[in-house]
Amino acid sequence: VILLILAANAAVGVITETNAEKALEELRAYQADIATVLRNGCFSILPAAELVPGDIVEVNVGCKIPADMRMIEMLSNQLRVDQAILTGESCSVEKELDSIIATNAVYQDKTNILFSGTVVVAGRARAVVVGVGANTAMGSIRDSMLQTEDEVTPLKKKLDEFGTFLAKVIAGICVLVWIVNIGHFRDPSHGGFLRGAIHYFKIAVALAVAAIPEGLPAVVTTCLALGTKRMARLNAIVRSLPSVETLGCTTVICSDKTGTLTTNMMSVAKICVVHSVQQGPIIAEYGVTGTTYAPEGVVFDSSGIQLEFPAQLPCLLHIARCSALCNESVLQYNPDKGNYEKIGEATEVALRVLAEKVGLPGFDSMPSALNMLSKHERASYCNHHWEIEFKKVSILEFSRDRKMMSVLCSHKQMCVMFSKGAPESVLSRCTNILCNDNGFIVPMTANIRAELESRLNRLDNSILYS
Structure with missing residues (x-):
């Protein structure tokens, strides 16, 4: 029995260490391999x-930040960074050159700091390295993971207290049984006082073993x-059995919805167009x-009928x-992970995926092809x-004042401008409609x-981002 208990404890230790190593490996995956440095x-x-x-480091779209850095120069209209792995924010954060006055600012408020492991989704900038290795935000998380200990749940505390109390009671009863039978130690059937004492000691030990509830841990585990x-x-989905105990008495869960309770992936769900006037x-x-x-999905109309060739609708x-051209993001397939990954703004990648779902006019858009x-x-x-069909000539980046992004393209010796942005900004500039x-x-x-x-107001009220 003792050997089995030791083996079980060793197995638990190995599993715990393995899980910790896996968590650290996942953190290392967020670290950048290379950096553009001024030397x-x-x-x-x-x-x-x-x-x-x-060190002075230059970053642009798609770059993983190699260290904690302080912004010193903006090379574009703006710089936006995806900090989801650090703060859980679903939207990218705009970085600034202005100093932060607060001395106890949290990560979200440090808008002039680029954190190690985060990804640039828009713009170019230069920054000076202020922290590397364990002296970064990700490094502090790594240290915290190494120092974490499993918290004792209320149920485990109660079981430990019950076990301690039961052990004292059983020990007292066993001692009492042994003392009560002292007069029988010299019984001739035992062959002497010492043998009689040993005989009743065995009885007391047997009583203790019989009184211990060996099945209690198994019953608790089964219930969980x-x-x-x-x-x-x-x-x-419950990853840890003790969490069932906590969730069993939970009535309200308060949490940031996106990136915490969701996959932190944006996708186009609705498209509104003027059908007829x-x-x-x-x-x-x-x-x-x-x-x-x-890039897998279908487009269907308001009655739920799937469109066989969406690209045939003007x-x-x-x-x-416009989703494909007015876009600075990249959608790529990662064969190692077996999934599609983004480089750039989540909203822009969602538009790239939409362009793939709509397809192309003609034979190339057929699903079989x-x-x-x-x-x-x-x-x-x-x-x-x-x-390839529309060559980009110039790009007017998104700005807080204009709330739009525009791309000037050349097509058959003509110039065409595509724009996307906030609905109110786009509509206020529209003079014609298709x-x-x-x-x-x-x-x-x-x-x-x-x-x-x-x-659009109706879509906004239905928790859709327009």
Whole structure:
């Protein structure tokens, strides 16, 4: 029995250490491998491990921040960083050059600091290294993980207290039984006083063994496992059995919704277009399936009927084209992880995925043709088609004042500008609008504008980001 207990304790220790190592490996995956550093008067690419405090580093879209750094120069209109791995924020954070006055500012308030392991999703900038290794925000998390100890749950505390109390009671009863039988130690059947004492000592030990509730831990574990099974029926996955005890008496859970309770992946769910204006503005609404970055999904109309060739509708085709061109993000397939990954803003990647779901006009948009592509090619096949057909000439980046991003492209000796941004900013600049039923361009009237704004407000109220 003792050997089995020792083996069980050793197994628990090994599992705990293995889980800790896995967690540390996951943290290492967020660390950058290389960095563009100013050395000897020029910028060169060096291993991130060679960075020291005081180095000047240049970062741009897609770069992993190699160390904690202080912003010193902005090379674009703005710099936005995805800090989801550090703070759980679903939206990217805009960084600034201004100093932070507060001495006890949290990570979210340090808008002039680039944190190690986070990713630049928009813009270019230069920063000076202020912390490396264990002296970074990610380093402090790593140290905390190494120092963490399993907290004793209330149930375990009660069981320990009950076990201690039971042990004292059983020990007292055993001693009492042994003392009560002292007069029988000299019984001739025992063959002497010493043998009699040993005989009744064995009886006391047997009583103690019989009184110990060996099945109690198994019963508790079984009850927690049954609780886990019941929660699984409600789509709640329990990773640790003791957490069932806490959740069993929980009535309200308060948590940041995105990035904490969700996958932190954005996707296009609804598309609104002007269908017709012949008998007043008629707004058509389309739904899009798929909630990940995988370019797999269908477009369906308001009645739930799937569109076989979405790219044949004028408005959907133009939306897909604008989504692909007015975009600085990258969608790629990672064969090691077996999933699609983003480089850049989550909202922009969602638009790239939409362009893939809408497809292309003609034979190339047929599902049979697209499904023959490898996953690496499929990731951006439609996006690359539009980027080849429309060459980018100039980019006007998104700004807080303009609330729009515009891209000037050349196409068949013509210049075309594509814009995307906040609905109110785009609508205020619109003079004409495309109809989805016949492809005609008609003037933007007050009625059409009011109808579009009403539909957008309705989508905003249904917890959709427009």
